[in-house]
Amino acid sequence: MPSPESPVLKRIRSTARQPRQQGGVMLRLHAICLCLLMAIPASARADDSVNLPVLRIGMVESHPAMADPLKIRSIEDAYERALDIPVEIIRFPDLAALVDAHASARIEYAMHTALSFATTAGICDCVVPLRRPVGLDGVEGFRAALLLKTGIEAKSARIAYSSRSSLSGWILPNEAMVSGALEIGETIEAGSTGKAIATLASGEVDGVIAWLPIGRDDSNDPLPARVFGGDYASGLEAVGDLRVAWLSDPVYHGPHAVLRSLPVDLVEKLDIFLDALPQGRPALFDVLEPYQSGGYKPATGMDYQALERLAMGLRESVPPGAGSQP
Numbered sequence: 001m002p003s004p005e006s007p008v009l010k011r012i013r014s015t016a017r018q019p020r021q022q023g024g025v026m027l028r029l030h031a032i033c034l035c036l037l038m039a040i041p042a043s044a045r046a047d048d049s050v051n052l053p054v055l056r057i058g059m060v061e062s063h064p065a066m067a068d069p070l071k072i073r074s075i076e077d078a079y080e081r082a083l084d085i086p087v088e089i090i091r092f093p094d095l096a097a098l099v100d101a102h103a104s105a106r107i108e109y110a111m112h113t114a115l116s117f118a119t120t121a122g123i124c125d126c127v128v129p130l131r132r133p134v135g136l137d138g139v140e141g142f143r144a145a146l147l148l149k150t151g152i153e154a155k156s157a158r159i160a161y162s163s164r165s166s167l168s169g170w171i172l173p174n175e176a177m178v179s180g181a182l183e184i185g186e187t188i189e190a191g192s193t194g195k196a197i198a199t200l201a202s203g204e205v206d207g208v209i210a211w212l213p214i215g216r217d218d219s220n221d222p223l224p225a226r227v228f229g230g231d232y233a234s235g236l237e238a239v240g241d242l243r244v245a246w247l248s249d250p251v252y253h254g255p256h257a258v259l260r261s262l263p264v265d266l267v268e269k270l271d272i273f274l275d276a277l278p279q280g281r282p283a284l285f286d287v288l289e290p291y292q293s294g295g296y297k298p299a300t301g302m303d304y305q306a307l308e309r310l311a312m313g314l315r316e317s318v319p320p321g322a323g324s325q326p
Helices: 007-017 023-051 069-083 095-103 114-124 167-179 193-201 223-230 233-237 264-280 282-288 301-314
Strands: 055-060 087-092 109-111 127-133 141-149 158-161 186-189 207-214 242-247 256-259 296-298
Touching: 055 069, 055 095, 069 087, 069 264, 069 282, 087 095, 095 109, 095 114, 109 114, 114 127, 114 167, 114 301, 127 264, 127 301, 141 167, 141 223, 158 167, 158 193, 167 207, 167 301, 193 207, 193 233, 207 223, 207 242, 223 233, 223 242, 256 264, 264 282, 264 296
Parallel strands: 055 087, 055 109, 158 186, 158 207
Antiparallel strands: 109 256, 127 256, 127 296, 141 207, 141 242
């Protein structure tokens, strides 16, 4: 069914059907039509933000702010002031639900992990990353790494890893094994990072799947102080000499992302708001980013492209919370 015409267009069509009169009348009519055609795109752009009744922001239930109604309201209030439109935080039980909502446009904005953004982008190509958080020490993400004892080859080694829900511990190295980029003799799920390191120290295994931070200048630090961000340095030092036998592609911290269809002026306001947040409202930044405190960097789709290819092959098998931490 054809869409109804506006009263203005009806009037123009009615006038156009009338017998030709003076040339000046026709010239004026042509001028009016031209002005209307030129004005329509500009009007649409100017009214885009007004036409969005509410900005819905998706966050997973496990985010620390979700436990405090005052923090939720402080987030909504800050975005509302910056954008001049109503904002509503939408809770999701896990990352799988967040991905589904963003890909189906039931929310316009989401705070993603790297894997959940890559999965969303692979499903619909409808989302754009805005900013990604950075650690106070400059850490922007990590690489999964295979650590081996000296003199051991990966293809004959017994390797411990934390759990199948770990992006660095299992998902990334498993993808490398499936693709043929990494060959390991045997893998053993330890249940946690601490238990994986304990099996390495006891001699039960020959190596461990770990992660190394990216973005921080720590090249002069010993390997145990760099692996796992230094959290398990003492346990690894007890093992003796270790070497890095394999590294994954970089995995950057998950971005704040919006629907590609969001009005340009609104996206610009969001960029300005996020850029100013660490210095202008540090307490609110800490609420949004409880694990990173170094501000934001611009994010691009290329940052997550390698993960996007991985995510498409794992959509049915990755646990709902996979990738929320390294």
